[in-house]
Amino acid sequence: MRYAKRGRLRFTSHRDFARAFERALRRAEIPMGYSAGFSPHPKISYHGAAPTGVASEAEYLEIGLARLMDAEAVRVALDACLPAGLDIEECLPVAEGTLAERIDASRWQITLPGLDPSTVDAAGKIFLATAAIPVERPTKSGRRTVDARAAVVSLTVADSEPTGSCAILTVVVRQVTPAVRPDDVIAALATVAACVPTAPARAIRLAQGRLDDSGQLTDPLAPERAAALAARESVPDTLDGAQR
């Protein structure tokens, strides 16, 4: 399943989303598979959630059902039971393996208010030319330093007219531990080139997937999409209807 976290609901933390999602499963009466044991849990695996406050068009999760269901029907029912802003975008039956093997990087779009694209472009060049950029991040147990540079595969600034209102940055970042987040990249730009937006920057995750040799991200749902297409072509229409 691919889902999105949009608008004001980007302030939903991953734990918040997980609770809301599990309640939506119950309201939508999705026949969930449950784990065994003292306290059974519905079978759900979440993959690398976007940080609280960051919007995303490309979050992924897998669920295990107790019986076969039409994937699109599951998507529609779940989406109807989630608030607008937490939106289930795609739902496909698993074709092979797990999603975890097909995701190792993210593409983020970061909007920096009050900065000129050329300024950010120059800062980005310095960023890419630097070997390591340690930045500090506040955590529950004080401050912690991470390197914001090594995980960044590419950093580009959109060619827009220099309106002076904002610059739009696209970064592809490897999913490493500790994770490098959009905030870290923004902090790094401020460190290396004093490139500071006039209002809080807004980030959105546009895609996740596996990095290929050309530095592009492959669609993690590609095998499922192919399998679904093949199935549709091989099954007569009448049977398709009977399955529901």
Place this chain on the structure above:
Amino acid sequence: MTAPDSLFPRLEPLLPRVAKPIQYVGGELNATVKDWDAVDVRWALMYPDAYEVGLPNQGVMILYEVINERPDALAERTYAVWPDLAALMREHGIGQFTVDAHRPVAAFDVLGVSFATELGYTNLLEALDLAGIPLHSRDRTDAHPIVLAGGHAAFNPEPISDFIDAAVLGDGEQAVLEITDLIKTWKSQGRPGGRIELLLRLARTGGVYVPRFYDVDFLPDGRIHRVVPHRADVPFRVHKRTVMDLDEWPYPKQPLVPLAESVHERMSVEIFRGCTRGCRFCQAGMITRPVRERSITGIGEMVDRGLRATGFEEVGLLSLSSADHSEIADIAHGLADRYEGTNTSLSLPSTRVDAFNVTLANELSRNGRRSGLTFAPEGGSERLRAVINKMVSKEDLIRTVSTAYAHGWRQVKLYFMCGLPTETDADVLEIADMAKDVIRAGRAAAGHRDIRCTVSIGGFVPKPHTPFQWAGQAAADTIDHRLRLLRSAISADRSFGRAIGVRYHDGKPGIIEGLLSRGDRRVGAVIEAVWRAGGRFDGWSEHFSYDRWVGACSDVLPAYGVDLAWFTVRERTEHEVLPWDHLDSGLDKEWLWSDWQDALDETEVDDCRWTPCYDCGVCPGMGTDIQIGPTGRTLLPLTPA
């Protein structure tokens, strides 16, 4: 009035800079946003604590729905804002806002604040200040909302009487509708006489207390001489409200489900209101009389509709003593049947020490976990339990917990109070013996040693409208001393090792709660001084500062010839005028006094549901009756949707 702009666009850029921003965003499942211009009367409902505590509050949820069901009114919710966001709001000139449509609280007709505890008073001042509403009722103009207090603490609103315009005692469902009607009429007439006229109209109903129409005179020794209205057209006493027939008020129908984590991750269904067990320390049991049960079928419908509307996994069957419902066995059995195999768990909070309750708990957990059961003996010794009228013998307790451990429950939690009237060190030390006996009996019953007992102890705070309203509160030092003795008595015996855990709080916060509970109008200046010195979130140990309260008391109270101890540890005499005497909870003051004397004589009183009336005064005074079953009805299996 044209609709005020949403504050959200200005708030949004600040949210990445604060903790748990989701709590300020709104958009909860089952939340309602109505068109501002399409209604006549607008309520902002506040729970004066953090969102995570306030959101699950049943009172606010019920009134929110009751008001929003009216086509001519709307209600939105607002909660206490944490200091990180409050600082940013002040810096950017953003007022206290509702989470529903992010409208400024100052733009509403009424700000209704529900006080479950007095420790929310500083948060009221913070919200008023953030909202740009003058702190003092006398400084407000027709442009400001009516600030209305409700909830249990409103049974003595005197300490906040400078800051509120009015208070409602008792059940709010019908009261908010009548107040809405009154405001609607007054507005449609062109607001004759301004806010004073509106407050007068509210006061004349006899069910709304408007402190500014009453004068409090003091005696030279600091006690109250009298409290009287200074106008002929407002009543001497203000009466509490009582909703009869709970089946007619099946709220909340659509419980709110937040995205943020809250303190109660479950749905609650109130199975009855009121309690006549007569525990003398319990303000809730005294001020919510008589008992009014929701019928078994009414409960079944609320559980079914609520689960469908929310997707919660757990349902709590709520009341002051849930096992006392006349049809609780059928309710437990019927619900367990209905939800068998659905991973829906049912729970029964607030149970008494009674083996029957273990049977109920077994039934409710038929297809789920058996982790922990909670019982509340409240007093350590049999003598003390007679004083507080909690009729539980040690044998009852041992039998009950043995049954629990034998049925696979691994953990039993026992609630006690420390600092009860007439209590001695020896009474508290008996808790240690009791806990050890519980473990001994439990190990024998379970046949293994893997069981635990947690003893949880809170300091007792005497409350208005209870037989203990005259009692001298135990000093913080006394409480701390007894808790130390108890802890060492428990840990002295190695054979119990980690089988017995103790959870406790120190005595200081209780003293401040005591000041606010039984305080009078002179305490208002203390609350204001504490707030000005930075006091917020006094219910949170990391924010509460005893020294700040003590400092404010010594700055403010000497001018009146009284002090913190005068309000707390001082025992009152029979004929002293109490600050809340003009507020009628239905309880007869003479009965309360005789029950206080019975307490001192260690004489117990039975529950009037099963024995003759003992004349507490509520039913005849309020025109109400005990409403209990059995109805004889049962829960049928649900038909699949």
